[in-house]
Each structure stands twice: as structure tokens, then as C-alpha cells.
Amino acid sequence: MAGEGSVKVFGVQGSPFSCRVEIALKLKGVDFEYFEENLANKSPLLLKYNPVYKKVPTFVHNGNPLAESLVILEYIDETWTNFPLLPNNPYQRARARFLSKFIDDKCFPSVGKALWARDDKEAKENLKFLENELNGKKFFGGDTVGLVDIAGTCIAFWLPAIEEAVGAKLLTAKEFPKLCKWSHDYVNHPVVKEKLPPRDLLIAYFRG
Amino acid sequence: MAGEGSVKVFGVQGSPFSCRVEIALKLKGVDFEYFEENLANKSPLLLKYNPVYKKVPTFVHNGNPLAESLVILEYIDETWTNFPLLPNNPYQRARARFLSKFIDDKCFPSVGKALWARDDKEAKENLKFLENELNGKKFFGGDTVGLVDIAGTCIAFWLPAIEEAVGAKLLTAKEFPKLCKWSHDYVNHPVVKEKLPPRDLLIAYFRG
Structure with a gap:
């Protein structure tokens, strides 16, 4: 089987991007070795495997x-x-x-801008666009978690934690009922839940 | 056949991004209807089909x-x-x-910075990374043009035109012999060549 062999993931616990990789592997039932990186002092292995970006997540298969x-x-x-x-x-x-690309290039950056710079016009438009995409589905992938849901981990889990840390509210059930329900269902999915970092840790990080 | 039906491309002649779509369709032998957009006065069809980004290229299949x-x-x-x-x-x-993502997110932006802001350290590192990827191959895709080559249209054709327009030189045969040979082979590929905009038009645009 093509999928066999050694799998390594270099990540940091607070990164929604390395969390994506862990969730996907866990959903597929793939065993992997996880290396927690210190971004202030990156490991020689990370630098070897990711010489261009030198960042997490870095993934190594065989x-x-x-x-x-x-x-x-x-x-x-x-x-x-x-x-x-x-x-x-x-x-x-x-x-x-x-x-997925929209979440990375447009939606998540605009959410950051809304919460830190308190300018939420663009973020609300982007979240409304995602809200309309759900349209009757439990997950973006339909009945089961898919690529867009995993890409959206930053919206489903990180965004509410940042909101709590900075004392602002953007993703409200009144304005975004479908996204809020999706966020709840996604972070409580048994496999996803197991791979999310402790919420308190994130809040403390974003307060700091 | 899944591929049958009506294909529309909304682009602008000077955009390396809409050019990519035209080249791919031409390589596959797919007929399509092309709509030249005026970015200062976008067509109602473009706004209808691409309400989030409102930009070119926009592609419509059936x-x-x-x-x-x-x-x-x-x-x-x-x-x-x-x-x-x-x-x-x-x-x-x-x-x-x-x-392909590296070209869009890192390489092409750094090239722009090098040519306009005259700070070429990062651009040279990025071009060197692409240079090393070619390693004995005619195209990034091997013997035939592939995704990375088409993504690299901005490096193969736009970059030399911008160099000429601003009177700077970055992609030299001395420093990047493989990339220069690839650029030459790619822009002279019979199908690619047919879909590239007139070089003079680009140079005039970038001078202005």
C-alpha cells in the first residue's frame, strides 16, 4: 500500500496549520511521529526538511x-x-x-484584522460567504469532515479563542447561525477534538 | 465526456494569471470563448461569476x-x-x-520587489531554488509542459519584459543558466507562444 511507511510531522501546538495535518492523519487512522518545534530555536531536522519556508507544519513521508x-x-x-x-x-x-485557499488568503487574515484592528467590515463579508456555503450541510464536506472543514479549523476553534482573549465578538449565532453550528459540531467531532490544543493555552497565548 | 460543453474565460491580455488558463486549455485542445475585461470597468458577467474576488481569470464551464x-x-x-x-x-x-504556490506566494512577489525596489537578495534566493528544481529536465514537468511551467509563465515571459521596461537585469544566463534555457524553451513552445501577449505591449505597460 502506497500509504505505508514512516510519517513525521513537525508542528507547534498553537498553530492551526500544523493542527490541520494532525487532524487529517488521525481521520485516516495513519500513525505518525510528532515533533513539537520551538519557533524561536528551530530544530536542525525542520531546517533540513523545509529549507525554503523553515516553518511548521513540515511533513515527511518515507x-x-x-x-x-x-x-x-x-x-x-x-x-x-x-x-x-x-x-x-x-x-x-x-x-x-x-x-480552502479563500480561508487562508482572505478570510482568516480579515478576521485577525477585525479582532486586533477593530475593523470588521471585510471579515463579516468573508464569514457571510462561508456561512452561505454551508447551506443545509452539517460540514462543508457534507455529512463528514472534509478538506474545507479542516482548513477551517482556524475559524471553528482559533477564532472563538482569539475572541475570548481580546474581548471582542465577531462570530455570533445571530449573524452567523450556520457557521456557529458548524463550529460547534466540528470542534466536538471525536477525532478533531482529540487533536485540538487546550483552549486555555490558546487564550493565554493570544492574551500575551 | 466530462470535458464537453461550453467554456468561458474572462481575462486581461496583460495578466500572467489569465494567460495560464488560456495556455492550459490550448494545450488540451479545448475550445473556449474568451472575454477581454477592462479592470477599470468590469463586466456584469465577471461580477456575477466571481463575486468574491471580482478578478481575472474567471473560468466558467457549463x-x-x-x-x-x-x-x-x-x-x-x-x-x-x-x-x-x-x-x-x-x-x-x-x-x-x-x-506553483511558491511561485505565486514567494517567488514572483520577490521578483517585483527586486526590480522596483532594487532589493534583489530574496528574489535571487527564490530563483536559485527554482533553478535547482530544473536539474537536467527540459521543463519542470519533465519532457513536456506541466502545471509548474504554466504557473511559471510570470517568470519565463513577464519577468524579462519587466526587466526590459525598468532597465534592470535579474535573470541572467550567468547566474541562472537552467532557468534561462527553460524560459527560452517555454516561451518558444508552439502552443505557449500562441497564447502569450505581444511583448511590446507588456513592456509599454510596465514602462507606464
Whole structure:
């Protein structure tokens, strides 16, 4: 089986991006060795495997390194084909890729801007766009967790923790009922839950 | 055949991103309707099909719209399977996705910084990384043009035109012999060549 062999993940507990990789592997039932990095003093292994970006997550399968969480998620999905993260239909696959990229390039940065710079116009428009995408589905992937849900870990779990840390509220049940329900269902999913960092740790980090 | 039906591309002639979509379709032999946009006065159709980003390229297949050039390229590759743009091997596919994202997120922006702000340290490191990836291959895809080559249109064709416009030189045969040979081979590829905009038009645009 293509998926066999040694799997290493270099991450930090507080990063929504390395958390994505752990969640995907756990959903697929893939065993892996986890290395917690100190970003102030990166390990020689991290620098060896990710010389361009030198950042987490870095993923290594049978000695072959990969960087960029969304690239890693697609590799995991193609290598371990049980519990598919991407839909079969090419257009739905493209939509899932688009939404994941939208979360990284547009939505999560605008949320940060809203909470720290207190300018929430753009963040609300972006969250409304995600809200409309859910449209009757439990998860972005349908009945089961998929690529967009995992990409959205930063919205489902990190965003409410940041809100609590900075004392602001953006993702309200009144304005975003579907996203709030999704966030609740996602962070309470038994596999996802097990891989999320302690909420208190995140709040303390963002307060600091 | 999944790939049949109506294909529309909304682009601007001077954009390396909309050019990518045209090149991929042409390589696959897919007929499409092209709509030249005026970015100062975007068409109602563009705004309808791409309400989030409102930008080019926007791609529509049988009424289903997609944005983001790399997402569109993967959709095209999955829908029209002749002349594959991505390798078969999952690790090589992931590397191709990583390199395409690297070109967009890191390499091309650093090139712009080098040529306009005259700070070329980062751009040279990034180009050197791409140079080393070629390593004996004619194209990043091997013997034939693939995803990374098409993503690299901005380096192969736009970069030399910008160099000429601003009177600076970054991609020299002395420092980057493999990239220079690749750039030459790529822009002279019969299909690619046909879809590149007139060089004079680009130079005039970047002078202005």
C-alpha cells in the first residue's frame, strides 16, 4: 500500500496549520511521529526538511518532505484513500480547493484584522460567504469532515479563542447561525477534538 | 465526456494569471470563448461569476464558475485528461502544487520587489531554488509542459519584459543558466507562444 511507511510531522501546538495535518492523519487512522518545534530555536531536522519556508507544519513521508498545509492535506488524501477529504466530482473538488485557499488568503487574515484592528467590515463579508456555503450541510464536506472543514479549523476553534482573549465578538449565532453550528459540531467531532490544543493555552497565548 | 460543453474565460491580455488558463486549455485542445475585461470597468458577467474576488481569470464551464488560476488549472487537468499537467505520482503531484504556490506566494512577489525596489537578495534566493528544481529536465514537468511551467509563465515571459521596461537585469544566463534555457524553451513552445501577449505591449505597460 502506497500509504505505508514512516510519517513525521513537525508542528507547534498553537498553530492551526500544523493542527490541520494532525487532524487529517488521525481521520485516516495513519500513525505518525510528532515533533513539537520551538519557533524561536528551530530544530536542525525542520531546517533540513523545509529549507525554503523553515516553518511548521513540515511533513515527511518515507524521507520525502513537504511544506504548506493545504499541499500536505491533498497529498495525505491521495496517499491514504480511506475517509476521503476531497469530493469525487471535479467541480466540487475545485470548489473545495477554492474555499480552502479563500480561508487562508482572505478570510482568516480579515478576521485577525477585525479582532486586533477593530475593523470588521471585510471579515463579516468573508464569514457571510462561508456561512452561505454551508447551506443545509452539517460540514462543508457534507455529512463528514472534509478538506474545507479542516482548513477551517482556524475559524471553528482559533477564532472563538482569539475572541475570548481580546474581548471582542465577531462570530455570533445571530449573524452567523450556520457557521456557529458548524463550529460547534466540528470542534466536538471525536477525532478533531482529540487533536485540538487546550483552549486555555490558546487564550493565554493570544492574551500575551 | 466530462470535458464537453461550453467554456468561458474572462481575462486581461496583460495578466500572467489569465494567460495560464488560456495556455492550459490550448494545450488540451479545448475550445473556449474568451472575454477581454477592462479592470477599470468590469463586466456584469465577471461580477456575477466571481463575486468574491471580482478578478481575472474567471473560468466558467457549463455555467459553473471558478476563480483562482491554480484552482482552475487543476480543474482543467481533471476534466480534460489528455495532455496531463500534473504527474501521476502523489509525491510528485504534491511537489508540483508546492512549487506553483511558491511561485505565486514567494517567488514572483520577490521578483517585483527586486526590480522596483532594487532589493534583489530574496528574489535571487527564490530563483536559485527554482533553478535547482530544473536539474537536467527540459521543463519542470519533465519532457513536456506541466502545471509548474504554466504557473511559471510570470517568470519565463513577464519577468524579462519587466526587466526590459525598468532597465534592470535579474535573470541572467550567468547566474541562472537552467532557468534561462527553460524560459527560452517555454516561451518558444508552439502552443505557449500562441497564447502569450505581444511583448511590446507588456513592456509599454510596465514602462507606464
